[in-house]
Amino acid sequence: MSGLVLLGAERGFLSPTGVEITFLLVGLVTLGGAVLAVTSRQLVHAALWLVVALGGIAVLYLLLTAEFIAWVQVLIYVGSVVVLLLFGLMLTKAPIGPSPDADSGNRWVALAVALATAATLVTVVVDAFRTAWIELDVPQGTTEIVGRSLFRHWVLPFEALSLLLLAALVGAIVLSRRKKERR
Amino acid sequence: MSTTTLAVLVPLLPFLGACAGLAAGRRAPGFVRPLAVLPTVAAFALAVLVAVRQGGGVGPDAINAATELTPTGNALLPIDLAFHLDGFAVLVAVLVGLVATCVQLYSTGYLRDDRRYPSYAALVSLFTAAMLLVVYSDDLIVLLVGWEVMGICSYFLVGHYWETAAARSASLKAFLVTKLGDVPFLIGILALASEAGTFRISTITTRLTSQLSDFELSHPTVIALLLLAGVAGKSAQFPLHSWLPDAMAGPTPVSALIHAATMVAAGVYVVARLLPVFTASAAALVVLAVMAALTMVGSALAALAQDDVKRVLAYSTIGQLGYLAGALAVGNRSAATFHLLSHGAFKALLFLAAGVLIAAAGTGSLTAMARTSGLRGRAPDAFWTMTIGLLALAAIPPFSGFFSKEAVLAAAEHAALDPVAGIPVAAGWIVLVAGLATALLTAAYATRLWLLAWAGRSPAAATVAPTELDVPDTPVTAGGAGPEARAQTHPGTAATTPMNAVLWLLAVPSLAFGLLYGWLADWFAGPSLAPTLTTSVLGTGLALIGALVTYAAWRQATAVGRTPDPTPALLGPLHQPARAGFHLDAAYDRMFVAPVRGGARLVDFLDREVVDAYVRGAATLPGWLGTLARRAQTGNAQTYLSVLLAGAVVLAVAVLAAGA
Amino acid sequence: MHLAYPAVLAALLFSVGLYGVLARRNVVLVLISVELMLNAVNLNLVAFDVWLRDELHAGQSLTLFTIAVAAAEIGIGLAIVLLVYRNRGSSNLDELRDLVERDPGDDNSDGDAGDNTSRPTASAAAAPKGEVTA
Numbered sequence: 019m020s021g022l023v024l025l026g027a028e029r030g031f032l033s034p035t036g037v038e039i040t041f042l043l044v045g046l047v048t049l050g051g052a053v054l055a056v057t058s059r060q061l062v063h064a065a066l067w068l069v070v071a072l073g074g075i076a077v078l079y080l081l082l083t084a085e086f087i088a089w090v091q092v093l094i095y096v097g098s099v100v101v102l103l104l105f106g107l108m109l110t111k112a113p114i115g116p117s118p119d120a121d122s123g124n125r126w127v128a129l130a131v132a133l134a135t136a137a138t139l140v141t142v143v144v145d146a147f148r149t150a151w152i153e154l155d156v157p158q159g160t161t162e163i164v165g166r167s168l169f170r171h172w173v174l175p176f177e178a179l180s181l182l183l184l185a186a187l188v189g190a191i192v193l194s195r196r197k198k199e200r201r
Numbered sequence: 202m203s204t205t206t207l208a209v210l211v212p213l214l215p216f217l218g219a220c221a222g223l224a225a226g227r228r229a230p231g232f233v234r235p236l237a238v239l240p241t242v243a244a245f246a247l248a249v250l251v252a253v254r255q256g257g258g259v260g261p262d263a264i265n266a267a268t269e270l271t272p273t274g275n276a277l278l279p280i281d282l283a284f285h286l287d288g289f290a291v292l293v294a295v296l297v298g299l300v301a302t303c304v305q306l307y308s309t310g311y312l313r314d315d316r317r318y319p320s321y322a323a324l325v326s327l328f329t330a331a332m333l334l335v336v337y338s339d340d341l342i343v344l345l346v347g348w349e350v351m352g353i354c355s356y357f358l359v360g361h362y363w364e365t366a367a368a369r370s371a372s373l374k375a376f377l378v379t380k381l382g383d384v385p386f387l388i389g390i391l392a393l394a395s396e397a398g399t400f401r402i403s404t405i406t407t408r409l410t411s412q413l414s415d416f417e418l419s420h421p422t423v424i425a426l427l428l429l430a431g432v433a434g435k436s437a438q439f440p441l442h443s444w445l446p447d448a449m450a451g452p453t454p455v456s457a458l459i460h461a462a463t464m465v466a467a468g469v470y471v472v473a474r475l476l477p478v479f480t481a482s483a484a485a486l487v488v489l490a491v492m493a494a495l496t497m498v499g500s501a502l503a504a505l506a507q508d509d510v511k512r513v514l515a516y517s518t519i520g521q522l523g524y525l526a527g528a529l530a531v532g533n534r535s536a537a538t539f540h541l542l543s544h545g546a547f548k549a550l551l552f553l554a555a556g557v558l559i560a561a562a563g564t565g566s567l568t569a570m571a572r573t574s575g576l577r578g579r580a581p582d583a584f585w586t587m588t589i590g591l592l593a594l595a596a597i598p599p600f601s602g603f604f605s606k607e608a609v610l611a612a613a614e615h616a617a618l619d620p621v622a623g624i625p626v627a628a629g630w631i632v633l634v635a636g637l638a639t640a641l642l643t644a645a646y647a648t649r650l651w652l653l654a655w656a657g658r659s660p661a662a663a664t665v666a667p668t669e670l671d672v673p674d675t676p677v678t679a680g681g682a683g684p685e686a687r688a689q690t691h692p693g694t695a696a697t698t699p700m701n702a703v704l705w706l707l708a709v710p711s712l713a714f715g716l717l718y719g720w721l722a723d724w725f726a727g728p729s730l731a732p733t734l735t736t737s738v739l740g741t742g743l744a745l746i747g748a749l750v751t752y753a754a755w756r757q758a759t760a761v762g763r764t765p766d767p768t769p770a771l772l773g774p775l776h777q778p779a780r781a782g783f784h785l786d787a788a789y790d791r792m793f794v795a796p797v798r799g800g801a802r803l804v805d806f807l808d809r810e811v812v813d814a815y816v817r818g819a820a821t822l823p824g825w826l827g828t829l830a831r832r833a834q835t836g837n838a839q840t841y842l843s844v845l846l847a848g849a850v851v852l853a854v855a856v857l858a859a860g861a
Numbered sequence: 862m863h864l865a866y867p868a869v870l871a872a873l874l875f876s877v878g879l880y881g882v883l884a885r886r887n888v889v890l891v892l893i894s895v896e897l898m899l900n901a902v903n904l905n906l907v908a909f910d911v912w913l914r915d916e917l918h919a920g921q922s923l924t925l926f927t928i929a930v931a932a933a934e935i936g937i938g939l940a941i942v943l944l945v946y947r948n949r950g951s952s953n954l955d956e957l958r959d960l961v962e963r964d965p966g967d968d969n970s971d972g973d974a975g976d977n978t979s980r981p982t983a984s985a986a987a988a989p990k991g992e993v994t995a
Contacts, residue, residue, distance in 0.1 A: 029863070037862050045870045052874055052897050056881030061890060068893050071874075075900050082867065084907045087924050091903075094928050099896060099935050106889045106939040110952040121884050122955045127843045128883030134850045136876035142857065143868040150864035152912045159911065159921050167918035168925070175922075179929050186933030193940035196947075836961025839954055843883050 029151060037154060041081050048074030059116040065103050072096050082152070084159030204254045205266040208284050208337055211247045211294060212347075214240040215301070216330035219323040226319030234309050237322030241305045241329055245298030248333070252291035263287035265339065265403060277398060285339030285403045288725045289538050293470060294336045296542050297463050299710075300549045301329040303703045304458040307553050310697035311454055311560075321361055325458065328354035332463050336470065341390045341400045344471070348386075348435070351464050352379050358459060359451040371447040378444040382434020389427030393478065396420070402474050409477035418481055425478055425485030428471070429492070436468030436522045439496040443785050445519055446503075449511035453556030456511060461518045461552050462545035469525040469541060473534040480532050483625045490530035490628035494635030497523035499783060501642035505649065506768050506779035509565045510555045513650055516782075517594060518548055520639055524609050527632035532624045533612035535727035539718070540605035547593035547602055547711035554587035554704055558654060567653040568766060577655050584655055586704040586711075593711045595647040595744050596640055598737075604715030607732035607740060610636050614736050633736075640740045644747035649767055652755045867908035874901035888942045888952045892935060899931045 034042070051070030058064040072095040079088035157163070168176060218240030225232045255264055267283035305325060312318045331354065334347035353376075360372030390400075396418050397405045408416040418424060432438065437445035437460075448460050459465070472479060472489075479485050497520050504516035521544045528537035559565045561580040562573055570576065577584045593602035613636055615621075616629030718730040754767030769776045778784055833844075874897055881894025903924045910920025946952045 031863065031865075035862065038866060041862060041866050045866065049870065049873055049877070052877045055897065056877055056885065056890075056894050061887060064890055064893060068896065071897060072900060075874075075904055078867065078870070078904060079907055081862075082907055082911050084911060084921055084924075087903075087907055087921055090925060090928055091900075094932055095896070095900070099932060102935050102939055103889055103893060103896075106892070106942055107887075109943055110887075110889060110946045112887065112889065112952075120886060120890065122837075122839060122886040122953075124837070124839045124843060124955070125884040127847075128839075128880050131843055131847050131850065131883060132876045132880035134854075135846065135879055136873055138850055138853055138857070139872035139875065140869055142853075143872050144865055147864045147868050150912060152862045152864050152908070153914075154862055154911070156914075158914060158918070159907070164918060164921050164925070168922055171917045172922045175926060179926055183929060183933050186937050190936040190940040193937070194943050831962045834960070834962030836958030837955050838957070838960075839883055846879065846883070 037081055041078060044074050044077045044081065048078065057121075059118065059120045060114075061107050061112040061117065061120065062104070062114065064120075065100060065107060068103070069096055069100050072100070079159070082159070083154055083157040084164075085157070086159055086161045086164040088159075204251055204264055204286070205284065207247050207251050207254070208264070208266070208286055211244050211251060211298070212330045212333035212337065214244045214247070214330075215326040215333065219326035219330060222319060222323035222326060226323065230319065233319045233322060237326060238302075238305045238309065241298070241301050241326060244329065244333065245295070245302045248291070248294040248298040251286065252295050255286050255288070255291045263290075263403065267339065267401070270340070270343070278394060278400065280342045280400055281340045282343060283339035283401055283403075284337045285401075286337060289470075289473060289534065290336050292542060292724070293466075293538065294333055296545045297329065297332050297336060300458055300462040300545055300707075301325070301332075303549060303553065303707055304454045306699045307457075307556070307703045308452075308454045310700040311556055312452060313697070317361065321358070321452070324354050324357050325455070328358070328459060328464070332467065335467050339402050341394060341402060344402070345387065345390060348431075348467065348471075349383065351459075351467065352376065352383065352435075355379070355448070355459050355464055358455040359448045361452050361455065362450065365450070367447075368450040371444075371450040375444040375448045378441055379434040382431045382441050384430075385427040386431020386434070389424050389431065392420070392427065393418075393424045393475075396424070406475070406477045409481060418478065421478065421481035422484045425482045426488060428475065428478070429485065429489060432468035432472050432526075433492065434468070435471075436465050436526065437519050438468070438492050438522060438526055439499060440785070442496060442500065442519050443782065443789065446507075446512045446515040446782065449509070449515050453511065453552055453559065456515070457549045457552030457556070460515065461548040465518060465522055466525070466541050466545060469522060469529065469537060472526070472529045473537050473541075476529060476532065476534050479529065480624065486530050486532070486628045487625050487631075489526055490625075490631040493523045493526035493530055494631045495523075496520065497527065497635045497639040498642070501639045501646065502772065502775060502779040503782050505642060505646040506772060506776055508567050508766075508780075510559060510567060510570075510650070510654065511552070511565055513567070513646060514548070514551055514555060517551075517643065517646065520643065521548065521594075523639070524606060524636060527636055528609040528612055530628045531612050531616035531632055532621070533609075533615075533728065535722065535725040535730060536605070536608035536612040538725065539608050539721055539730055543593070543601035543605040543710070543714050546707055546714060547590045547600075550586055550704065550707035550711050551590040551594065553700070553707065554583040554590060557583035557700060557704070558587065562654075567650070571653045571766070582701040582704050586708045587654075588651065589708045589711050591647040591651050593715075595644040595748065596740060597644075597744060598741060599716065601711055601713065601715035603737075603741070604718045604730070604732060606636075606640065607737050608718065608730040610640075610736040610740055611730075611733045612728075614733065637736075637739055637743055641743040641747040644744035645751045645771065648748040648751040649755070652752065653766065864908060864912050867904055871901045871905040871908070874898075874904065886953045886955055888945070888954055889939075891954060892938050892942070895938075896931065896935070899927060903927055 048071050051067045051074055055064050055067035055071055058067055072091065076088045076091040076096070079085070079091060218236050222233055222236040225236060264286040265284065267281040270280045270282040272279055305322065308318075308322065308325065312321060315321065328351055331347040331350035335344050335351065338344040338347060356372050356376040359375050360368050362368040363372070393405065394400045397408065397416075399405065409418070430441075434441040445460055445465065449456050451460070479489065500516045500519035500523065504513050504520065507513045507516060521540070525537045525541055525544070528534070528540060557580050558570075558576065561576055561583065562570045564570065589600065593600035596603045596606040598604075610633065613629050613633035616624045617626060617633050618629075620626050620629075718732075722728065722730045751767055751771065754771050758767045758769075772779055781787070833840075878894045878897030878899075878901060881897060882891055885891050885894060906920040906924045906927070910918060910924075913920070942952055945957065949957065951957075
């Protein structure tokens with residue numbers, strides 16, 4: 019969106035700070051990775067472009083001073099989720115190399131819906147938050163801060179989540195275990 | 202018990218008998234016969250007792266009793282359960298009781314092997330109750346109730362052998378044709394009651410005949426003609442007579458009771474009761490006279506050409522009812538009732554004898570009977586009683602038919618030659634001429650019937666007779682003795698004792714009732730019923746001529762032709778139309794049935810092609826929409842999700858646009 | 862830093878993920894797109910948490926939870942994908958069309974949906990029943 023419209027804020031968009039420039043650049047890389055991840059005709063490449071996008075998001079977390087989240091992102095997403103996805107591709111015998119039918123016939127509808135969503139969301143977000151400013155002087159997401167709040171205020175959900183994970187684990191095992199032929 | 206109580210019991214007993222008979226029918230078959238016969242006999246005895254106690258006379262001599270049955274919303278016009286017992290009513294009731302008793306007794310023998318005897322007997326009892334109600338009733342609505350109950354009983358009884366198509370269609374025809382007359386009849390009753398201000402017959406007639414009051418109906422012709430339509434339907438008068446010959450598809454005793462002696466006479470009886478209403482309109486009387494004349498002559502010609510015994514008798518019934526209507530058209534109800542009584546007796550006798558004859562011959566066809574010799578020996582009682590009945594029918598003195606018919610003719614002559622106020626001369630002449638012509642024809646067909654049925658001695662008889670006997674189920678004409686022959690025991694089986702006893706019981710009034718004319722005139726407190734010289738000589742002479750000519754023709758036919766039927770020679774070109782009832786059914790078919798069918802087809806076409814087109818059109822659009830909606834169900838989750846999200850976006854944009 | 866930057870980026874990432882979900886045939890690629898959408902939400906959560914300086918740090922905590930739930934989701938999801946692939950011989954989303962509207966009068970063979978019996982669909986009718994891979 020054009021910054022010209024948003025000039026009413028106390029700090030203009032035409033004089034970005036260093037953090038903002040970095041954020042912008044990394045954000046572009048992230049967005050590019052995401053776009054490639056959803057458009058690539060090579061399935062494995064798509065998964066790898068996802069790594070770029072997720073890694074970019076981790077960097078953005080860092081820029082937002084949420085370093086714990088950033089590391090968790092790297093560990094879980096880049097480290098395990100992507101590996102799982104790659105395994106999934108492999109187990110479903112995804113073809114190596116470009117597969118021309120990676121996109122369904124629904125593509126143009128999907129594009130229209132996505133563009134409409136993007137337009138709506140961006141319009142709303144920009145309209146609502148063009149004057150909001152994030153002070154990054156005090157880090158807000160160090161391990162200490164996050165850990166303190168997590169174990170002080172969010173213990174119960176945290177533990178519940180561990181149960182959820184356990185259930186998911188069991189469920190995944192049950193689902194993927196090969197059943198014996200009953201008949 | 203007072204006379205009124207006895208009179209109440211007369212219709213009530215057969216009604217209770219009918220209910221009990223219907224209830225007992227399946228469970229206690231042993232009670233069916235007593236339950237059928239005993240109440241009827243008791244009702245007959247009570248009717249006689251009532252008649253004796255009433256002692257004749259009309260007007261002031263009548264016994265009236267009434268109790269309010271139901272209010273009608275108009276306080277001045279209540280429906281009463283009212284009895285009016287005058288000389289006519291009590292005597293007709295005696296006739297009804299007599300014939301019903303005879304028929305019930307006869308049926309015990311005639312239908313002894315019939316599976317549906319219980320319901321049959323109960324329906325006959327119910328019919329008897331309804332007829333007695335009609336006879337005694339003084340209230341037009343109560344009379345109408347009895348009238349319609351008779352109609353429905355007639356429907357059921359004509360359709361007794363409902364396994365045959367002829368019986369089914371005959372019962373439907375009888376019901377529908379009589380109903381065709383009953384609708385105007387009902388309208389006429391209501392119109393009459395609203396003009397007269399009461400449903401009571403006696404009140405109406407008193408007001409109309411009273412010299413003191415100036416009461417006059419404002420539309421006597423309309424009312425009389427409306428009532429006449431119902432009478433024509435019930436009494437089988439032209440043009441609504443066509444149901445009666447077909448109704449012979451019913452069992453013979455039913456024909457005797459309902460379609461000869463009683464129900465068909467009910468129409469004429471109602472006219473007799475309401476005669477002041479009719480005499481109030483000269484036009485109605487002329488219409489009645491013309492109707493009677495057409496009916497008489499036409500039915501007599503048709504009777505002469507029929508092949509089936511019962512159809513001959515049916516047409517003869519129509520003709521005799523024409524005499525009754527003619528007597529009423531000249532305003533003489535004593536003569537009408539006299540002939541009603543004697544005709545009821547001898548016609549019931551004829552039918553019952555014909556039942557025996559058909560059973561003996563195994564067929565109802567006269568041609569077949571003519572080839573069969575020895576019927577006389579096989580059913581001697583039927584032979585003798587039928588001979589008496591036919592002599593009475595042909596009005597040969599001194600049988601009852603002679604006196605009663607002479608009474609009618611004398612009344613007509615009286616009306617024609619000495620004009621009386623209120624009675625059109627034209628009606629008198631019409632009735633007189635038609636009556637004399639019919640006397641000739643009646644004698645002719647009675648003779649023919651007798652000769653063909655009993656004097657069968659054709660040259661081929663010896664060879665033909667055995668084959669006729671070996672084939673009991675010989676197809677017969679639509680009159681329908683076929684099912685009876687089947688329901689009966691084998692042809693040739695002798696009639697049972699009660700059947701013969703009944704025949705002789707009925708032969709007595711047929712023989713001698715006419716001699717009571719002097720006493721009857723007193724009883725009715727009416728004009729003399731004695732035969733006058735002119736009409737007697739004329740009528741009897743004509744009857745003898747008819748009989749002799751028929752005999753001569755029969756001799757000639759037997760001598761030269763293969764068929765002994767004298768009719769073709771007698772009627773000449775008229776034979777074929779007369780045989781088909783003058784094609785009236787075909788004419789009705791062309792005039793009414795075909796247009797209605799065509800209209801129905803048109804409506805059907807309009808309904809299917811026009812109305813339904815809109816309905817189908819209305820269904821097409823939703824159908825297309827449904828097809829589209831089905832197209833959307835691709836089964837692809839991504840499509841669904843796309844649509845869902847697109848919808849969400851549209852909603853969001855709509856909300857934003859509304860908020861902006 | 863302007864809040865608009867992370868917010869707009871999150872919106873765009875979400876839309877990209879949305880496109881992927883709707884457009885991709887392969888189920889694994891759809892899961893990848895779902896991950897992108899989740900991450901877009903996470904980015905929003907963190908950005909708003911930092912902007913609001915929330916005492917409870919609800920945003921970051923929720924991000925952690927989301928990451929954990931996403932991990933569980935990817936595990937279960939992949940297990941289901943594997944199961945489908947094993948039964949159908951295909952992991953293409955537009956071939957799993959058992960819910961398609963059929964003409965009335967077609968058979969509705971009701972093998973219960975819970976077990977492994979395959980239901981041949983119009984396009985996957987030729988897929989060998991119970992084909993097992995890997």
